[in-house]
Amino acid sequence: MARIPRMSIASLATPNIVLENGRQYVRQGMHDLRYPFPVDPRMNEWLDTMHHLIYVAAMQKCLHRATLRPNGSRLKVLDVGYGSGFWLVAMLEQYPSAELRGIDLNHLVPEYLVQDPIRCNGGFDFESSDWEYPLGYFDLVHMKQLCGSVSDWYALCSTARKYLAPGTGRLEIVEMDWRPRCDDHSLSQEPNSPMQLWWTCMRTASARTGRSIVYPEDLRQMLEHAGFEIEVDETIRLESWEHPDDTGVQLSQREPNRSISRWFHVSLGKSPGHEGSESKLLEGYSGLAMALFTHQLGWSRDQVERLQEAMYFPVWNHNVHMYHRVRIVTARRIR
Template sequence: MTAIFSQPPRTFPKHPRMFALHATPAPISSGQPSRSSHAADAATMSRVPIAALLRQETASSASTAVEHFSDQGRTYYRIQNDMYIFPSDDIEFERLDVIHSLIYQVALNNQLHVAVLRTNPRRILDIGYGTGFWMLDMETKYPGAEITGIDMEEPPAGVKSNGRLNFRSSVDFTAPRWPVEDSSVDLVHMAQLLGCVPNWSDHYTKAYRSLRPGTGQIEHVEIDWTPRSYASGFPHNATDLWNWWGWMLQASERAGKPLAYRDDTESLLEGAGFVDVSHKRVRVPLCGSDRRDRQEKQLAHGYQMTMGYTGSQSFTGMSMALFTRYLNMSPRDVEQICARALQVVQQGELPLYINL
């Protein structure tokens, strides 16, 4: 029996969006820490062990047992009744590692962050650490910093905590509070959380609460997978990719954790208390055969390594749980939709890009 599902929207966005953001907390009222930099030299400041900054776990932020299960040949996990909609297995970890290289090595020119830090950070918080690669790289860049990451799943095998690197697994970062002391963090980093956060206003408020007033910064990096055209119209031979993304948006909305990038992100950050919000946008071509610019070729190669290689399970991995659970599609329908989307991105000279 074939599932019936509504057609995705055909309207193509007219205005580009910007996705790498960093911001600074606004000044605090009298009687609380000021916005001005500390006069003390970093070496003379007290260094509280990172364990002392972690809150005693309460019902709202407590670690909870993670349940793994298999579905359609992929491994997923859930905590209580909250399922992570993307796979959590070696295939997905490899895809995330390629995306890490695409973002930080190519798109950001070997920068781990675009935020200009006033001093070397003493405490760094990574929300949704994934494979843990960003934290490992930051440990090398800032050997004196205490780096904590929170996520629901443990990092891959071989990625371990040590004296200054602390992976806190089985922590739901959508809970009302994070298990981190207020006003204790110099940099909050978060990347690729679209589809994981039900309420961005609350999420940014928690980040604001954790940062040092006046000097702490947040950096949020996202990929908007919406296919966009360099030409005036969207090419007919790419319709299957456009349809796939439309269904992804529908399904994630029904799941309560939208994949759509919020156009009002700057307003949400300001509403949480941040000031000096800035944006950096990078276009990622889907195909690189007709690209003359070296970086664009590398970006296109990264996209193809992430999504477009022969035998890729990336489209089905991103889609299977969402489409079967929230659009009532059969696994066969999902596989066919994803196969057609894969065929689109494997075309040699497609004038399409996504935004980072």
């Protein structure tokens, strides 16, 4: 996939953008952060690496699981929470005649996302019930990595349903389940161990905002109640370690694991032996945590950064078999 141009650095004169702890955020009112994660070039670079981890490595170069059936002369797609725009650009490469739209809380919209066939609206609250498109307009509504920014998943899915073509429109939700998991006890379960402390604090802090980072395990039931038929409900393990050649695991299984592990480290760690270069150690973990921990838990920037340094060991130690999960749910609007 072609690399998209980088978004220019935002001016602090941009409406509702605030600088905190070296990162840029969307502000609501005088003090509150509507969206607790950064909206700066560093975050967009991280989102690009997460695109590769999820869609290239985990989903094996598949941009969607949904069966697409255009309800008209061209495919119409809406990306809710388009982030850096990488997924939309990749979709354009695969479907050059498609009409591609996006909405996001981020006010910063790169030039390549405001000209047909891709057109995105920044500074848009996707939790509103009016998405400003004709009802039944889209063939696919795509959502990704929204955990931590949604207060009511049922309402969000119900709104998405309104804008999907009856009978043929699909909603696809691709979400990270950030809970650190381990099946063989090689990852410490002690409450104050770095990874467990990070996750406990993420759950607590995000819950206080009313937008939990925890994956909604009842999402399938909510979709069915909202008028969808579930077509795909898939879980993929994002493992931090590579399976050795002598484990007896078939080559067809080892290769995806190796790709996932490598992109896991690009997204959430750094390669050992580069101590003299600018560290990107666990950019994702600290980026997710910084505003939540400082606003909701009273942590300092130094405390967050020291925690991320402590998280280096479980991420890069191949004797620690830690993994996160990506959850993919595809549902068809019934009527």
